[in-house]
Amino acid sequence: MVICNLSRRLPEENISSKGQKAVNHFPCDLTDAAAVARTAATVQTFLVNTLPAGRILLINNSGFGAFGHFPEPHLPRQLAMIDLNIRAVVHLTGLLLPLLRTRGGVIINVASTVAFQPTAYAATYGASKAFVLHWTLALNEELRGTGVSALALCPGTTTTDFFEAAGVGPGATVPALSMTSDAVVDAAFRALAAGSALVVPGWKNKLLTFFSAKLPKPLVTRIAAKILARLRLKGGTP
Ligand SMILES: NC(=O)c1ccc[n+]([C@@H]2O[C@H](COP(=O)([O-])OP(=O)(O)OC[C@H]3O[C@@H](n4cnc5c(N)ncnc54)[C@H](OP(=O)(O)O)[C@@H]3O)[C@@H](O)[C@H]2O)c1
Known part of the structure; x- marks a missing residue:
């Protein structure tokens, strides 16, 4: 499972028990329409490249x-x-x-x-x-x-x-x-x-x-x- 988080700050619980990054953080102020469009495109590219199916x-x-x-x-x-x-x-x-x-x-x-x-x-x-x-x-x-x-x-x-x-x-x-x-x-x-x-x-x-x-x-x-x-x-x- 790949988790992506779109918010302004890095989530506090971001390290899994194995010490790997548990959450992929995409900084975004969701009140900003241009930022939403930009970040959604980045997340889509990330998802398609990291996890092509699912x-x-x-x-x-x-x-x-x-x-x-x-x-x-x-x-x-x-x-x-x-x-x-x-x-x-x-x-x-x-x-x-x-x-x-x-x-x-x-x-x-x-x-x-x-x-x-x-x-x-x-x-x-x-x-x-x-x-x-x-x-x-x-x-x-x-x-x-x-x-x-x-x-x-x-x-x-x-x-x-x-x-x-x-x-x-x-x-x-x-x-x-x-x-x-x-x-x-x-x-x-x-x-x-x-x-x-x-x-x-x-x-x-x-x-x-x-x-x-x-x-x-x-x-x-x-x-x-x-x-x-x-x-x-x-x-x-x-
Ligand atoms: N707690 C309750 O009693 C309650 C009851 C019913 C419904 N809700 C709803 O539950 C949801 C989560 O709220 P919560 O209770 O977890 O409150 P919270 O602890 O204050 O969390 C608010 C969340 O919204 C994000 N956020 C705030 N402004 C943002 C922005 N401009 N851009 C992007 N992300 C933003 C914050 O992340 P960053 O700070 O990283 O941006 C944080 O993850 C909300 O939709 C709330 O209306 C809460």
Whole structure:
């Protein structure tokens, strides 16, 4: 298995137990469309030369959020969020899809439980993940019979650097509702094996998204706003 990572920084876990390079890092700021196009071409050449055959798993994982009254923290950050959470997903998938069609493969797009309802105080973030969820499900339908499928992964709160990057302080999340990234990855691979188009890891998140999807949109928006307002206050965002 050859692993390629497109992000700005070299991943911390980059050395395998045998001391060999485990991850091939292709530095790329995915908010920069020209950089995405350039890096996707480099990765394709690398894949074709290093591993001429074999299925491809494309995971669109990079993303960030921001909490506050729109446009807090500031408008350029909101626009960069759209560039990363939405445009880069569509761009990278579009550029790599011909190779996936030729060799077979799977696309995992990381959405979120916030995709299931509007999220006041994280309006752009929630809407960006709703895009990823709907876009992935539609893409998966279009891809039927092509040897390529798409999976929308919708985790709830997960213990990563996400909340720090979003400017929310520690203590803003409820540990009992958090999952580890290992548990989320496990759920994703189980869903892949089952051929699912959508997975919400963890029963608490499944319950939450079930009701979010069923309730009238204005009502669920109001409930989510009350919860997120508390998060915003606890986090002390700008
Ligand atoms: N943690 C949660 O509670 C949670 C819940 C639901 C969904 N999610 C989603 O899960 C995904 C992963 O987030 P995480 O929780 O692992 O947060 P994280 O620890 O903050 O990781 C964010 C990732 O995005 C990459 N990234 C950020 N800006 C980038 C840029 N401009 N160009 C390229 N890569 C960039 C980072 O890599 P570099 O810094 O190397 O660029 C890093 O790998 C995101 O899409 C997030 O929305 C997270």
